[in-house]
Amino acid sequence: MGWLLRYLVTLLLSLILSFCTGQDKIVPGISISGNLTLTSSLGAFALGFFSPENSSKYFLGIWYNTVPVPSNTAIVWVANRKSPLDSPGVLMLASDGNLVVLDEARKVMVWSSNVSVSAAAKNSTTGSLMDTGNLVLRFGGDTLWESFEHPSDNMLPGIKVSFNKRTGQQRRLTSWAAPDDPQPGNFTFGIDPEVPFQTFIWKETTGYSRSSIFVGKDTSTVFQNQDGTAYFLSYNFDADEVYITYSVSDSSVQLRVWLSPTGQLELLQWQGSSRTWLLLAKYPVDNCDFYARCGPYSACHRDEPQSPRSPCKCLTGFTAKFPNKWVAGEWSGGCVRENVLTCGNGIFEGYFSKLEKVKLPDHSVLLENRSMSQCDSECRHNCSCTAYAYVNATDTNNIAKCFVWFGELMDLEQNHDIGQYEIYIRVHGSEPAGNKGLSVNSLRQSLVIAIVSSAAGLLAIIFGYFLWKKNLGKEGRTTGRMSEIISNVSVAGGRNDTELPLFNLRSILAATNNFSEANKLGEGGFGPVYKGILLGDQEVAIKRLSKKSGQGHLEFMNESKLIAKLQHTNLVRLLGCCIEEEEMILIYEYMPNRSLDKFLFDPFEKTKLDWGTRFRIIEGIAQGVLYIHKYSRLKIIHRDLKASNVLLDGTMNPKVSDFGMARIFGINQVEANTNKVVGTYGYMSPEYALYGHFSEKLDVFSFGVLLLEIVSGKRNASFYRFENSRTLARWVWELWKEGRGVEVIDASVRETCRTHEALRCIQVGLLCVQEEPADRPTMSSVIRMIGADEATSLPVSKEPAFSTPRNSSSITTYSNNVVTFTLPEAR
CATH class of the missing domain: 2.90.10 (Agglutinin, subunit A)
Structure with a gap:
């Protein structure tokens, strides 16, 4: 109740010092209440409590001091917007140094500047109303908070x-x-x-x-x-x-x-x-100012937005999706292609239609440092690219920008009065003479060269592999300490049955050029990862336990003994380890396409994941998880399944990695508990995150989140869209129950995917993220449901876990990880 005593004292001082009306600062011991106000030094703005016209509620606000009050049009900022008062409150400096608004009747705080104030500053802060209309909380010359940052x-x-x-x-x-x-x-x-x-x-x-x-x-x-x-x-x-x-x-x-x-x-x-x-x-x-007024693949014509005729016109090569509605003025369905595009093996048979004087459509992706020809080429070589634009910048560097689009073209205007640009749109048909771009023949030539080069590289890798196997025995020397630790990496009967090759440190240093920064691929909780080349030119990923890390020894032992026992095409392969001179190192097969998150959440890279590739990745991950749950020599719960822990090989096949947090279950064991919850928030099931209770259904939940990410192309951990933040699962659930599941599908593949297959994956994902573990399917059921035909019905899903939106006054999103050992870059 210390604040109450402080409030009574400051209220008394305010009554004594009623002349404070008109001053521009609030200091400890002074409060603003009733009709008292702060006024900026030159009299431009005032701060105090007001009641809007036709309202009985009170708010703390800032208004133009020269505009008649209580005119609602004079108010430029309001503090307690979400907590109206029934009578004028009190503005004061609290004991923690923050500006606060108190409800005098209920004796509660309804608003605070809510910043961290040092102990030295708590009794010395001041609030000042500036002539710009900015309310500032200061300590000495330092600004701690300002209303301009919270408009x-x-x-x-x-x-x-x-x-x-x-x-x-x-x-x-x-x-x-x-x-x-x-x-x-x-x-x-x-x-x-x-x-x-x-x-x-x-x-x-x-x-x-x-x-x-x-x-x-x-x-x-x-x-x-x-x-x-x-x-x-x-x-x-x-x-x-x-x-x-x-x-x-x-x-x-x-x-x-x-x-x-x-x-x-x-x-x-x-x-x-x-x-x-x-x-x-x-x-x-007017009509053209409203978002997507004409639907996809249509332009709203700025020169006739109020015309009795439709301002909407289909782009070249497109026709109205619903012709009868289109004539009647219902344009939301937009337009569709007159002919299906022919695009395979990176060769595009159509051409790009030029449209001038346009407001560029939504969902653009910026490609940095591209010339006009490079911009054209990158879109032309990507079958998912529907359009591109090359725009001269107006900044001091005057660097032109390359924009590309994938999926539907939305909210495009022609004859726009601001920002008139040119856009090139991919359409079906023969390319007009003189149209800019690479010819089909030259593309075919490039493709042949690429295939020959790839074949030669593959032969070199195969030859190198056998040469490496031949020389491997020469590299197996290790110290006594290494033998001691490896002997502890046993899982049955106290014997060393890991079947894990041992490398000496000298060979690792040679492979990584003495752990050169140029060879570094990334770094996670375990430590840095380097690309290495062993004898025989075999590329590997070398994971080195950081000496600065307080974690990793247990994970090293865990991962080395687990992965050595796991053999599956969708699990990353551990080639060996090294424990020498205080070094603890794991050697993996090298994944040239890095981790799934590097493609899935990058606006340009994601276009390389067409629907067929995504579906193959979904099936592969599911098979890998099913293997560790049911068919491997050990029954394993992964506990950290997420996009960054799925690696992609040279042909984009997925391999589940990072078993440092995995737990071994007995063959007949169903569940377990832990006092140390590890993993990544957003992928944890509620029973695990809250109570440390885990089973196979923890991995099923994580797989469900990952499945929704792959279909939507949206990251769950930073899923922010609007003021009331929500989870990816909730966003999907709301669209699903309204029959709008198609809108969940990533725009870059929505037009070309097998819709029934994508919708089935969404439904399976929602089944996997249900609140109760018993309501979630097993991985066996997941694989059956994903591969079922279109006529097969699936169980009805319930509202997903963690689906209640946060109600926050700020629009802030953070990725919140607990103990997780993830390699964020390529391996």
């Missing part, structure tokens, strides 16, 4: 709308629920996290309106008033953050961007003479 529905000059690519944190505008209700409404505005060079207005979880693509760092004049005042919009990005902001040439001009409760962005300027807000611009305005 409401208004964007003032200097506020950033941003997306942090590293943490996933987003800074957005959120509309009021209604003109007289500051609580969070249905609309948000911000940077698109999936395509971070464009902005979106979302209505709840659905795209409502989308901007043009920002091609490079840019500051441009977007509006100039008759009095000469100019407004500048800036788009910037660096390694971590993408953001937009704006400024005005005359700082005395009261200008704001407002996201209305109806979803419109409005640029407003206060007119002191008429005491009104002048609307300078707004968006969206």
Whole structure:
């Protein structure tokens, strides 16, 4: 109750020092309540409690001091949006140094700046209202928190709308629920996290309106008033953050961007003479401004958006999906190809149709450092690539950008007034004379050369393998300590039956060029991984226990004794180990295509995973897990099954890896408990994450999450889309129960996949992630269901585990790992 005593003291001081109305700072011992306010030094903004028109609720807010209050149009920021008060509250500095809002009637805290304040600063922080409209919490010269980093529905000059690519944190505008209700409404505005060079207005979880693509760092004049005042919009990005902001040439001009409760962005300027807000611009305005107004493979024509005739027109080579509805003005079905594309073995038989003066469609992928011919070639050589554009940037480097698209083309406009670009769209038919690009004959020639080269390389690898086997016996020397440890890597009767070849350290140093950084593939909890070349030119992956790691010895023993006993085409093969001079090293077969996550979650690399490849990967992982559960000499629970622990060989076949956390079960053992929960959050079943209880159904749950990731192309661990974060499984479940399962399928394969097969995989994935272990299928059942024909019915799934969305005031997503030993790069 210390805060209550502090509150009574500060309230008394506030009554004595009532002259504080009009000051711009709040300090320890001073509070704001009732009609008291803070006013910025030049009188531009005021802060205090207000009650909106036609409302009985109270909020702490910031408003223009020169605009009549209580006008709702004057409010630019609200603190306690999610916790309205029945009477004016109290703003004060709490004992932890944070700004807080207290409910005077209920004696509870309803809002806090909620930052970590050092012990030295707790009694010395101050809150200041700046003439920019920014409320700042400071300690000395350091800013600890500011309202500009937590905008409401208004964007003032200097506020950033941003997306942090590293943490996933987003800074957005959120509309009021209604003109007289500051609580969070249905609309948000911000940077698109999936395509971070464009902005979106979302209505709840659905795209409502989308901007043009920002091609490079840019500051441009977007509006100039008759009095000469100019407004500048800036788009910037660096390694971590993408953001937009704006400024005005005359700082005395009261200008704001407002996201209305109806979803419109409005640029407003206060007119002191008429005491009104002048609307300078707004968006969206007409048909073409609304997201995907015409559906896929169609362009909304900007020159006739209000025409009685349809503004929507199918692209060249496409026709209306529902012709009767199209004529009637229902365009959401969009267009489909008139003819199926012919594209096999990387050879494309059609051509690219050029479309000019367009707003580029959604879901673009940026390819860095490409010339025009390289941009054309990369799209032409990829059968999943549906279009490309080569756009000159307007930043200081003036570097052109290559954009490509995979899957459907959505939200394309022609004769767009901002950002008029050219796009080349893949269509069926004969290539017109003079059309830019590589000829089919030259592509065939390149293919023949590639096949011959690959065959020669394969013969060299086979020859090298036999040469390595011949010389292997010469490399088996080891120290007494190595023999001692290897003897402990036994699983039955105390004898060394690991059948694991032993390598000496000298051969490992030679293979990795003395653990050269140039040979390093990546690093996980166990330690670094290096590419090595043994005698006979055999490529291997060498996993070295880090001396700095506090973990790994147990995992080393566990993995060496487990993988040596496992022989399956879908499990990574352990070739040997080395324990010498304090070194603990494992040698694996080398996987040239790295781990599955490097393809699945990269916007460009994922296009190399067509549906046939994805389905083969799903089946392969399932077979590998079934083997360790049922058919191997040891019954094993993996406990860390995820995309980064699935490696891909040269032909994209999957191999499950990283058995450092695996547990051996007795043949008749069904379940076990542990006090040390290890693995990766997001892939753990609820009974394991909460209680340490695990069985085969833990791996089934993890497989279900992985299966949904493979079908959707979305990462579960960082699945953030909107303000109320949710799991991938919940997002899939909501679409599934609404009959919209097709929308789960990754856009890059949606058009070309076997739809019934993909939907069956989604249903199996949902069965695997159910709350109760007993409701989940076994891996045997999973394989039967995945391979069943279209007519076979599957059990009805229940709502998945961990499906309740978080209700958070910030839009922040972090990948949260517990103890996990994963090699994040290629092996």
